[in-house]
Amino acid sequence: MTFEPPADDLETGTRLTPRFGSDGLVTTITVDADSGEVLMLAHMSALALHRTLKDGVATYWSRSRNELWVKGQESGHTQRVVEVRVDCDQDAVLLRVRQQGGACHAGYHSCFYRRVDGGRLVTDQKPEFDPAAVYGSTE
């Protein structure tokens, strides 16, 4: 006997049914499509996901500014979407992107520029840009 799971089965189905949290957001991991490096962790609202899929430009929900956030709109460091994936229970989204410039507002290609070493943090990446020049001085 063969059994075809229903198309809307969360784990085996073909239907995209992201599970947004009580805050209306789904956690999103963004990786560099060329190197595979994890660039950042962010969140998407339903509208942000819709825009990301429709426009092919990574769009998130900014929890600090409480608004839709087209990544790179201010800095020019946009992310062209190559692929969108979801995890087994559809409460996480994975974006593979072509990153223009650096992903991190602190000036690095990836937000994960520090490793834990003997209980301390060690920065082992070099900045790609000067945040003050890109975002303006905060002084």
Next chain:
Amino acid sequence: MTFEPPADDLETGTRLTPRFGSDGLVTTITVDADSGEVLMLAHMSALALHRTLKDGVATYWSRSRNELWVKGQESGHTQRVVEVRVDCDQDAVLLRVRQQGGACHAGYHSCFYRRVDGGRLVTDQKPEFDPAAVYGSTE
């Protein structure tokens, strides 16, 4: 004039000060140390992070079971930790691990075994193990 940022500065400092959410958890991305592939998204309590750093075996907090979760304790699919990283504002942790078997309870190496294609989900990875054989049948 040179300026040395304080060691406890969240973004530039050397002090590990993870920002746990109101639920006491920090979001964790786990990647395969060999291939760089994103394996899963999970969460860690302070104790889970402490154990992960101390024992070198990925330990999470299971939100569904509400308990400490040594990954692979039941399945044998453990994760030997190669590196721990944090992001700029320390509200996300990145683990690079040596994955024993598959990371996903659905039988795949990665939980992200489906890509979005024309609004539908397409499974483009092959299972590594039979969940029923590893976890026992749920029938």
